[in-house]
Amino acid sequence: MHEPVDAFDEVPLRELIPAVIGVLVRRGADFATAEDAVQDALVEAVRTFGETGVPRDPKGWLVTVAWRRFLDVVRSDTARQRREVAVDSEPERGTIEDVDDTLRIFFLCAHPALTPASAVALTLRAVAGLTTRQIAEAYLVPEATMAQRISRAKRTVSGEAFDRPGDLDTVRRVLYLVFNEGYTGDVDLAAEAIRLTRQLASLTNRERADPETDGLLALMLLHHARRPARTRADGTLVPLADQDRSLWDAGLVEEGVTILQAALARERRGEFQLQAAIAALHADARSAAETDWVQILAWYDELAAITDSPVVRLNRAVAVGEADGAQAGLAALREVDPELPRHRAVSAYLHEKSGDLATAARLYVEAAALATNLAERTHLTRQAARLNQV
Template sequence: MTGPFDEATLRSLVPSVIGVLVRRGADFAAAEDAVQEALVEAVRSWPHDPPRDPKGWLVTVAWRRFLDVVRSESARQRREVATELEPDPGPTQDADDTLQVFFLCAHPALTPASAVALTLRAVAGLTTRQVAEAYLVPEATMAQRISRAKRTVSTASFDRPGDLATVRRVLYLVFNEGYSGDVDLAAEAIRLTRQLATLAGPDGQDPETEGLLALMLLHHARRPARTRADGTLVPLSEQDRSLWDTTLVQEGVDVLQAALARQQRGEYQLQAAIAALHADAPSTGETDWVQVVQWYDELLALTDSPVVRLNRAVAVGEADGARAGLAALADVDPDLPRHRAAAAYLHEKSGDLATAAQLYAEAAALATNLAERTHLTKQAARLNSSAGE
């Protein structure tokens, strides 16, 4: 290992090292625990004494930790381990089981929250403390969640093909959590999705995983402009687009174009196409809203999602006017989250400020996110103030 110590590079080795231990006979839960202990030792020692073969070092240390646990269980097991489990000296095996670890952590028996937590531990290599801080829960609570998840997947076949669509959903959940504590989960999700994209398809080409990566890159590029210094939200129409990361935008567009060229369109590719149109426009008013609506039509035909229908109604309001947008919104379930916020925006756009103010206030009362609630409350106050002038 050359150059300065890089913890992200260290953590990128975690799933393949877990795979080696499982192939040697450790169950998944014990392998993951052993690798976590090896990571702690690596963080302590590598900055001063970097190994020539980082993966081999992790495998060796993690395997020893695993053997220590097995040996401590009983004298009988100590004898069996000494004769049966001790590996022959030699290089680390070449097989890369990273994709299998992705599949296990997104096992269909797990809840979404458990799948995300286990992915962050066993694939991203985060500690339980880091995962707990990211989700603002006590470390003991997160430890229990991860332990239950590991018990659930420990009986699953390590060689059984998994579901890429489920893995992608888990990674998108990680991305949408943003960042908290000392871990940037959005950046971590991008790193893991890059890794998945190289493993998922023939020659590292899986259009829908690439579509997810493009979507993440395009959204992440706008992050510097998305909030003010006081933490309040800045809507897309008011964002300073000079703050957007043009390098990430260009990469996202390039990845998306390569994915779309394979003519296997999926949900994430279509979402990314919409994000690319926003990224390409100098302002909200100059956005190609007609094409945005066309992409939403294709996405709606594919998913029949109420959320897509809601977002499409707002886009129709931009492309064809507020009344057309409100007519499209009439077909959307009014109990859907953000329905009132969308209705408020379209009513304001139509000139009905009193109704818009009332809807903004109702949307604020229903918001579960503090930043969103603050933004909606300010919108209602702004319109009420205008009405009183």
């Protein structure tokens, strides 16, 4: 039996991918070949289900097709035939193991032996179910380059024990890297990161409350809520203070704050919860002038105490400048490495706030020259031009 064709939605199908990979690995497939086979099955499913509708047991369908793809590879590869894989005992449909291996796949894709870029790419492929072409377009690199990156990553983790405990903190950081890539190509990576983080939170909260993953989800939702106001029609950046807050997604803000409040109530605060608390205070202010900078600074103090991150200390200097005055902010900034990205931009802002417009204009120019993307460079250049006209 199949559901009507117009009920087909690719996203729920992609959510099955980690579990299907897990089934194949448990049956004896190596991770790299299993992942390739499941990708092939996903492509076939998108084509087939789009024409005939979704079957009653889409996971069973994917397992069957992926397992056959895997067996085809094993049978056609002499080297692989020597491996102890039960190629002549194909399991019947309906005997799918009732084990959710999604969390293990998350851990495997965020393996410490992988570079952050490789971990992100492998997560998008094996957990999110995106194709190599989609990932390549999202990162603006040739498909062949991304294919090599993913292939190397799979080779790196293929020898790892599938049931080895993973590092949840690393998984969170990989998902946050995905989120910060935002939107390029035909894949909205911010939305994809939110979807995967929801999935991770559901998995990790089953046995024990996981406030830090909830904090990450809240942070993503609160940042994503501001997205409609973040750029103008011409693509230029709109600073937080100048954003039209009526464009913020009130539903996402409400959801993020609700999740955050529940996480903070568990009294096991972590980095992402504290960042979300800061984002929530920005979201709560009806205007930039009403922002509770004193409370934001208190959250930054707590965040700096647990992370000792240069980026956190840089952002804290801005909060100090808003809460205690520009000179106090500049004093705090002097304790931050001047080679840190955005240091000159923050210094320019604080100098402008202190009334030193000539220094601020010069620093905006220097910051623009160091900017890593066109939108940021354009914004900083316009800030310098604005001050030079005063």
